[in-house]
Amino acid sequence: MSEFLALLRGYGRFRSNGYRDQHRRWETLAAGQEPPVMIIGCCDSRVDPATIFDTVPGQAFILRNVANLVPPFELGGGLHGVSAALEFAVTKLEVKHIVIMGHGACGGISAALAGHGEPDRIFIDKWIGLLDRARDQVLEAAPQDPQHALELEGVKVSLANLRTFPFVAEREAAGQLQLHGCWFGIAAGTLYELDEQAGHFQPVPEDA
Ligand SMILES: [Zn+2]
Structure with a gap:
């Protein structure tokens, strides 16, 4: 079976299960989306967020890129795909959580x-250059597992960069928007949440 055929068969399962079970939701969603979360x-x-968080259609506005990075706010040249999605989610959809x-x-x-x-x-180096400073700090601290340390540090970098967008910072200060950092371990399927006050990640209880 070709890999593409596997996708089409998945579509068949979606039509007979996922769509059929939630067809009213899909019909309502056709009028517009109001996802509370980005x-x-x-x-x-x-690491598909829809799988890990078991979301339903319309629940989460999802953006995926290499290493889950948010660049800092800047108006210079270049095509700002992440910034455009962020602007839309925050200022138009008015998500309550990122x-x-x-x-x-x-x-x-x-x-x-x-x-x-x-x-x-050609493109990856510049993109992951967003982590240059964090990488240098991680390597200087010489942790036991630099990969894991930078995975966690990268989440903190993206949270800090999110706050450089005025429309994010304003809404967070006004209590209209909450920012969260998480890390997912693949083999164990375990999610950790960043405690920003303490600066470290804690396992999320399964009955949260
Ligand atoms: Zn990755």
């Missing part, structure tokens, strides 16, 4: 740790 995760095929979700065995984080210079990496 999730920013990694492109990695193993969740940054890092994960274990992240290839983008591995690339950031390995440093720049691979000739076939």
Whole structure:
């Protein structure tokens, strides 16, 4: 069976299960979306937020990119895909929460740790350059597991960058928007949440 055929068969299951079970929800959603949550995760095929958080259609506005990064607010040249999605989610959809979700065995984080210079990496190097300072700090601290340490630190970098967007900072200060940092461990399927006051990640209870 071709890999694409596997997708079409999945579509068949969606039509007979997922869509049929929730067809009224889909019909309502056709009029418009009001997701209360934005999730920013990694492109990695193993860490689909809809699977991990078991969301229903219309619940989460999801953005995925290499290493779940948010760039800082800037108006210079370039195509700002992340900033555009963020602006739409915050100012038009008025989401109440933004969740940054890092994960274990992240290839983008591995690339950031390995440093720049691979000739076939035209776009990735610049993108993960967002983590240069965090990488240097992690390497200087020489933790036992630099990969894991930078995966966690990357979530903090993205949260800090989120707060450089005026429309995010204003709403957070007004109590209209909450920011959250998470990290997902693939093998154990376990989610950790960042306690920003304490600066570390705690396992999320399964009956939260
Ligand atoms: Zn990743």
